[in-house]
Amino acid sequence: MSLTVKELVEVAHRLGAYGYFPATSGNLSIREPGDTLRMRVSVSGIDKARLSEADLLFVDENLMPYEKDARKPSAEAIVHVHLYQQSDAMCILHVHTLSNNLIAQRYEARGSVPLFGNELLKALGHWEDDARIEVPMVENYSDLNKLATAVAAAYNPEVPGVIVKQHGIYVVGRSVAETLRHLEAFEFLFALALKRDVHS
Ligand SMILES: CSC[C@@H](O)[C@@H](O)C(=O)COP(=O)(O)O
Numbered sequence: 001m002s003l004t005v006k007e008l009v010e011v012a013h014r015l016g017a018y019g020y021f022p023a024t025s026g027n028l029s030i031r032e033p034g035d036t037l038r039m040r041v042s043v044s045g046i047d048k049a050r051l052s053e054a055d056l057l058f059v060d061e062n063l064m065p066y067e068k069d070a071r072k073p074s075a076e077a078i079v080h081v082h083l084y085q086q087s088d089a090m091c092i093l094h095v096h097t098l099s100n101n102l103i104a105q106r107y108e109a110r111g112s113v114p115l116f117g118n119e120l121l122k123a124l125g126h127w128e129d130d131a132r133i134e135v136p137m138v139e140n141y142s143d144l145n146k147l148a149t150a151v152a153a154a155y156n157p158e159v160p161g162v163i164v165k166q167h168g169i170y171v172v173g174r175s176v177a178e179t180l181r182h183l184e185a186f187e188f189l190f191a192l193a194l195k196r197d198v199h200s
């Protein structure tokens, strides 16, 4: 098993232990190095908390398998393709959590989620004093081509994630470790903001 594939499988188990993959939701991928867009993406419909290397299918940018496998890649693999085309990401993690759903609801009218006032903004690449970012949000289109286009259009290179309302978050990074760090920081900051709002 290559190092990155092993890392991605370990990350899936770790996120599963946090309860970030309820009801078989979520998906994960890594991009193969090189100019041609090829990725390893999770099989559709399985419990990602129990992901194995064999559950990461080889697909190209047209979602055609380039290694024979009868199983279907993630229904949302098209979102991964568009995000890879729009960014320098090498890994994408998608999770449905209570915090990312609740924070999307809280800031529905604003259209983005403000994050500020915490050290963990540094884990998202923001080391400036008084760092403040807006996490973009898009509608949860059932047409997955439309969803993929909206997620890629909303992506801001300064903010490594896009929230889908009533659904979850897509998080990008240039390595598996960086993407995990981004995801954990987002989820911490969402939980903090929700508690802060309740008590303020
Ligand atoms: C099982 S409900 C969640 C799905 O509709 C989808 O949003 C999801 O995240 C998982 O889809 P999948 O095809 O398994 O990658």
Ligand SMILES: [Zn+2]
Pocket (backbone or CB within 6 Å): 025, 026, 027, 076, 094, 096, 167, 168
């Ligand atoms: Zn999803």
